[in-house]
Amino acid sequence: MIKRLYIVIILLSASITAWPQTNNIESVLTEIEANNLTLKTLREANNAQKYANKEDITLSNPEVEFNYIWGANSPTKGKGLAVSQEFDFQTILGYKTGVAKKQNELIDIEYKRERINLLLEAKTLCYDLIYHNALYRELNERLSLAEKNVALFKKRFDNGDASILELNKAKLDLALAKGEISNVEADRQEILSQLTILNGGKEIVLNNEEFDIIAPLPLFDVWYSEAEALNPVLEYARNEVELSEREIKLNRSAWAPKLSAEYSREWDDNAKLNGFKIGMSIPLWADANKVKSAKANAIAVESRKKELEINFYYQIKNDYEKSIILQKSAAETKAAVEQLSNLKYLGKALESGEITMLDYIVEVQMYYEARTMALDAERAYYMSLAKLSAYTL
Numbered sequence: 001m002i003k004r005l006y007i008v009i010i011l012l013s014a015s016i017t018a019w020p021q022t023n024n025i026e027s028v029l030t031e032i033e034a035n036n037l038t039l040k041t042l043r044e045a046n047n048a049q050k051y052a053n054k055e056d057i058t059l060s061n062p063e064v065e066f067n068y069i070w071g072a073n074s075p076t077k078g079k080g081l082a083v084s085q086e087f088d089f090q091t092i093l094g095y096k097t098g099v100a101k102k103q104n105e106l107i108d109i110e111y112k113r114e115r116i117n118l119l120l121e122a123k124t125l126c127y128d129l130i131y132h133n134a135l136y137r138e139l140n141e142r143l144s145l146a147e148k149n150v151a152l153f154k155k156r157f158d159n160g161d162a163s164i165l166e167l168n169k170a171k172l173d174l175a176l177a178k179g180e181i182s183n184v185e186a187d188r189q190e191i192l193s194q195l196t197i198l199n200g201g202k203e204i205v206l207n208n209e210e211f212d213i214i215a216p217l218p219l220f221d222v223w224y225s226e227a228e229a230l231n232p233v234l235e236y237a238r239n240e241v242e243l244s245e246r247e248i249k250l251n252r253s254a255w256a257p258k259l260s261a262e263y264s265r266e267w268d269d270n271a272k273l274n275g276f277k278i279g280m281s282i283p284l285w286a287d288a289n290k291v292k293s294a295k296a297n298a299i300a301v302e303s304r305k306k307e308l309e310i311n312f313y314y315q316i317k318n319d320y321e322k323s324i325i326l327q328k329s330a331a332e333t334k335a336a337v338e339q340l341s342n343l344k345y346l347g348k349a350l351e352s353g354e355i356t357m358l359d360y361i362v363e364v365q366m367y368y369e370a371r372t373m374a375l376d377a378e379r380a381y382y383m384s385l386a387k388l389s390a391y392t393l
Contacts, residue, residue, distance in 0.1 A: 025126045028195070028206055029393070032122045033115065035200035042114055046107045053100040053107075060086050067266075084262035084277075095250040102243040109239060113232040119393040122198050123386045125191055126206055131379040132188045133209045138371050139181045142364065145347065146174040149360070152351065169357040173364070211378045217327065220320050223388075227316055230391040234312055237305035244298035251290040319388045326381035333374040 033039065067080035153170040156162035195204040217223065228234060258281040266273045346367075350360045 024208070025123060025206070028126055028204055029119050029122055031202075031204070032195070032199045033119060035202055036118060036198055037200050039111075039115060039118060040200075042111055046111055049107055050104045053103045057096045057100050059088070078266060080264065080266040082262055082264040084260055086258060086260040086281075088258045095246070098246045099243065099250050102239060102246055106236060106239050106243065109232050109236045113236065116232060116390050116393050118198065120386060120390045122195065123393070124383055125195050125198075127211075127379055127382045127386060129188065129191045129195070129206050130208045130211060131375055132184055132191065133207065134211075134375055135372065136181065136184050136188060137209050138368060138375075139177060139184060142368055143174070143177040143181060145364070146170070146177045148347075149350065149357070150174050153357065166357045169361060173357075173361045211382055217320070217324060220317065223320060224313070224316060227388075227391050228309075228312065231312060232391070234305075234308060237301075237308045240301045241298070241305055244294065244301045248291065248294045248298060251294045316388065319384065323381065323384045323388050326377065326384050330374070330377040330381040333377045337370045337374045 062083060062085045065080075065082040065084075067078070067082075069078040069080070149170045150167075150173075153162050153167045157164065157167045192204060195206075196202065260279040260281070262277040262279070264275045264277065266275075346355070346360055346363050349355045350357070355363075
């Protein structure tokens with residue numbers, strides 16, 4: 001008995017493993033972020049750029065010179081060794097390091113923006129897939145009813161209780177249902193293909209057929225304050241302003257003289273000499289307009305930041321108000337369709353002969369159009385919500 005039970009458990013476990021598991025949207029997005037080739041390439045390119053930004057933050061390499069001197073008519077030979085190092089205040093005071101650090105922060109923010117855009121695309125595809133999964137389920141129900149009606153009217157026709165016209169109408173209804181299912185399935189496969197591409201060629205499984213419960217949105221001021229703080233576009237603009245300020249300091253420091261120190265040693269057959277030399281490079285002409293250029297750039301960057309803040313405020317305000325309207329529409333449409341559904345009564349009325357096949361087809365068509373409208377409203381709301389909450393991805 002125990003042995004049989006053990007075998008049954010193994011078989012059940014195998015069947016559960018073989019059946020495709022339903023994933024939620026969050027797990028799909030996590031998988032895509034890990035496997036997406038665009039993000040992988042961008043991460044490696046960003047790392048390379050970060051190293052490039054740090055190339056100029058250290059002092060220049062020291063120089064070593066060796067001399068060997070001899071005379072044509074003299075037996076005396078001389079040798080010399082010199083080691084020199086150049087020092088610039090931009091490096092010593094950390095101005096170059098500060099600029100490079102801020103440049104690398106901008107690279108991270110740019111990656112965050114690209115990541116959000118890609119995951120937003122994936123999320124909207126997931127909502128589109130859920131919509132088509134739900135539509136596919138609805139149409140399968142309609143197909144089942146159409147097949148049942150064809151069988152019913154074929155039996156009636158064989159018994160002489162129905163005309164060939166009624167049987168043909170039932171068959172037409174079945175053909176329409178099959179055609180719509182084929183179209184929806186083609187759309188589903190296209191969406192799955194796009195998700196597979198985003199997932200680095202690995203297949204995505206998302207069997208959800210229902211959208212989440214429509215919860216009320218928080219107040220706009222609460223929503224905006226969080227979105228404004230986390231939005232990568234605004235974060236990038238704020239950091240650009242900080243970078244422009246650091247670039248002004250860096251270019252101002254370019255007017256400071258560059259110092260160089262050199263130790264030298266010379267010797268020949270008669271004497272040994274040691275020496276120390278200090279040099280100074282005075283920037284009289286080079287980099288004369290860099291400070292002016294940096295200041296002009298800082299003004300432009302600050303202006304762009306203000307413009308982005310204004311645009312973002314009104315964009316998210318419009319998206320928020322649109323989402324509120326779509327949320328209400330989706331909830332009301334869904335409730336109305338569920339409340340006013342008379343599909344089960346139509347089947348009984350058709351079987352009892354209270355309505356004709358044509359009446360049945362018209363009523364069923366109206367019902368499924370209403371169901372599709374409700375699903376359209378839900379999809380529109382969640383698409384809008386995905387865009388509105390993209391900063392949370």
